[in-house]
Amino acid sequence: MEGLRRLGWGIRRHRLISLCIVLLSMIVLSGLFAPQLAPNDPNFVDLIHKLEGPSTQFPLGTDQLGRCLFSRLLYGTRISLSLALLIVTSCLAVGLVIGSAAGYIGGKIDSLIMRICDAILAIPSLILAISLIAVWGAGWKQMAIALIIVQSVYYARFIRGMVRNIKQQNYVTAARIAGTSPLRMMTRHIIPNLLPPLFIVVTLEIGWVIMDISALSFIGLGVQSPTPEWGAMINDGKSLLRSHPRLMIVPGLMIFCMVALLNLLGEFLGERKGFTKSIRKMAKEARGS
Amino acid sequence: MVANSPLSRTKDGGVMSLLIVDHVTKTYTSSHWFRAKRKEEEAALSGVSFVVEPGMCMGILGESGAGKSTLGRIVLGLLPPDSGRISFNGVDLYRATRRERKRLRRDLQVVFQDSYSAVNPRMSVLQIIGEPLRNFERLSAQEERRVVAGLLETVGLVTDDMHKHPQQMSGGQLQRVNIARAIALKPKLIVLDEPVSSLDMIVQKQILYHLKELKEKYGLSYLFISHDLLAVNVLSDRVAIMDKGKLELMLKES
Numbered sequence: 001m002e003g004l005r006r007l008g009w010g011i012r013r014h015r016l017i018s019l020c021i022v023l024l025s026m027i028v029l030s031g032l033f034a035p036q037l038a039p040n041d042p043n044f045v046d047l048i049h050k051l052e053g054p055s056t057q058f059p060l061g062t063d064q065l066g067r068c069l070f071s072r073l074l075y076g077t078r079i080s081l082s083l084a085l086l087i088v089t090s091c092l093a094v095g096l097v098i099g100s101a102a103g104y105i106g107g108k109i110d111s112l113i114m115r116i117c118d119a120i121l122a123i124p125s126l127i128l129a130i131s132l133i134a135v136w137g138a139g140w141k142q143m144a145i146a147l148i149i150v151q152s153v154y155y156a157r158f159i160r161g162m163v164r165n166i167k168q169q170n171y172v173t174a175a176r177i178a179g180t181s182p183l184r185m186m187t188r189h190i191i192p193n194l195l196p197p198l199f200i201v202v203t204l205e206i207g208w209v210i211m212d213i214s215a216l217s218f219i220g221l222g223v224q225s226p227t228p229e230w231g232a233m234i235n236d237g238k239s240l241l242r243s244h245p246r247l248m249i250v251p252g253l254m255i256f257c258m259v260a261l262l263n264l265l266g267e268f269l270g271e272r273k274g275f276t277k278s279i280r281k282m283a284k285e286a287r288g289s
Numbered sequence: 290m291v292a293n294s295p296l297s298r299t300k301d302g303g304v305m306s307l308l309i310v311d312h313v314t315k316t317y318t319s320s321h322w323f324r325a326k327r328k329e330e331e332a333a334l335s336g337v338s339f340v341v342e343p344g345m346c347m348g349i350l351g352e353s354g355a356g357k358s359t360l361g362r363i364v365l366g367l368l369p370p371d372s373g374r375i376s377f378n379g380v381d382l383y384r385a386t387r388r389e390r391k392r393l394r395r396d397l398q399v400v401f402q403d404s405y406s407a408v409n410p411r412m413s414v415l416q417i418i419g420e421p422l423r424n425f426e427r428l429s430a431q432e433e434r435r436v437v438a439g440l441l442e443t444v445g446l447v448t449d450d451m452h453k454h455p456q457q458m459s460g461g462q463l464q465r466v467n468i469a470r471a472i473a474l475k476p477k478l479i480v481l482d483e484p485v486s487s488l489d490m491i492v493q494k495q496i497l498y499h500l501k502e503l504k505e506k507y508g509l510s511y512l513f514i515s516h517d518l519l520a521v522n523v524l525s526d527r528v529a530i531m532d533k534g535k536l537e538l539m540l541k542e543s
């Protein structure tokens with residue numbers, strides 16, 4: 001409560017951040033209500049109206065198959081966001097279990113888990129994801145699973161580090177001496193103190209995952225063509241880059257806005273809590289750069 | 290040093306001691322999968338022996354790095370010694386069964402130096418002091434409030450403080466909260482690891498006075514760790530000086 005109120009204060013004072021939050025909510029809402037907001041069926045092919053400019057019927061014009069660009073963009077938001085959320089939540093669940101087990105138990109189990117994670121992290125994550133998809137075949141399910149596997153490792157490492165850090169705090173020792181059981185220690189001391197930094201990481205991470213999804217879909221490994229997704233839409237439009245740059249710029253701009261907004265928000269939250277630097281370092285590590 | 294340790298004299302006295310620390314040795318080793326253990330590391334504790342009687346305060350005086358906190362952690366059952374024996378209330382602390390340990394846990398409490406780091410920043414004072422109660426006693430929410438209010442009063446705070454969070458309190462007030470948590474289960478021994486070192490002189494005095502009062506009121510025993518001779522003097526019945534992991538000499542107060 002206290003924290004929320006203090007955060008509220010900061011937000012009201014920072015115009016940029018309030019704007020950022022308003023824009024993000026608009027994007028999320030437009031994705032959520034895409035079926036209600038879209039003026040046309042996003043997959044309806046209408047060759048008579050192909051490559052038209054913006055009009056009242058097609059607010060952003062149409063693509064080479066005469067599909068409404070605006071409607072496709074709205075549905076694309078829905079798909080990108082829900083995929084990103086699915087991936088991030090799964091990673092979070094896997095990472096929490098593995099990371100907190102390794103961090104809390106420590107010893108040999110911890111060393112073993114961390115060596116495996118190191119081995120996986122040694123390969124740049126996108127390349128690993130691509131190789132996994134190459135084995136399983138292209139498609140959004142395969143892409144989601146590949147990204148979950150690759151990203152979970154990073155979550156596990158991050159959470160393990162945090163848990164170890166919290167475990168060393170005097171208040172955990174004091175609670176142990178007060179007779180607190182390991183389970184209660186997890187739920188009352190460790191996880192509550194883990195959540196704020198984790199929340200910030202997730203904010204940043206959603207942006208990066210959206211980027212990954214678009215990148216993989218752009219090269220044809222993720223969401224497949226008729227389904228509107230930002231990366232796939234850019235791919236569809238790339239042959240018409242010279243004559244109709246709109247087809248690439250519009251979805252490209254969406255990706256850019258989404259990632260930029262989420263990064264701004266994440267950085268802001270991190271700065272308020274005073275751990276941006278460490279998080280930036282970890283995000284860098286996760287990207288394998 | 291081992292030969293003329295005070296234990297040999299006090300051990301065969303008739304009274305059962307509350308805490309017996311018998312030739313305790315501890316060396317921190319940095320064990321690692323791919324690295325051999327180094328042997329020549331310096332011992333944090335070597336052959337430390339002393340006893341604490343019920344209702345007595347044992348002062349351990351020593352410079353930084355002498356091994357005082359290590360001793361405290363071993364006595365609290367947090368860090369197994371390499372050799373030697375810790376007997377608390379007649380039970381060997383590191384060879385006790387789970388049930389015995391759980392029972393001992395109640396009687397053995399701690400107050401750390403840094404009052405802020407010793408409490409979870411997301412908990413209220415009520416939750417902090419209520420934690421040991423919740424772990425060992427089945428109280429209704431109302432009873433818990435009453436007990437916590439009583440404890441707050443005992444350590445010189447007011448009932449309304451129970452709704453505060455650590456950030457809203459001063460270091461001295463928060464140290465009183467830590468003391469309240471330590472005495473909540475009416476323990477037999479409290480390890481005080483530099484409990485007043487981070488506070489200013491006046492607050493130090495008040496808290497030491499309070500600790501002394503509590504000791505007399507509940508018949509508590511203390512293991513009082515400090516590098517401040519004056520602070521040790523106020524509270525301790527007996528003082529040992531620790532240097533480089535060894536208990537050098539015992540001063541007995543009259």
Ligand SMILES: Nc1ncnc2c1ncn2[C@@H]1O[C@H](COP(=O)(O)OP(=O)(O)OP(=O)(O)O)[C@@H](O)[C@H]1O
Pocket residue numbers: 317318333351352353354355356357358359360516
């Ligand atoms: N977790 C640890 N791992 C390795 N070495 C440690 C660890 N804790 C303490 N030591 C070492 O053991 C020795 C004793 O440390 P200890 O913390 O017991 O000293 P202290 O007397 O409490 O000092 P201070 O007054 O600064 O608190 C020091 O040399 C320290 O470097």
Ligand SMILES: [Mg+2]
Pocket residue numbers: 357358359482
């Ligand atoms: Mg110390």
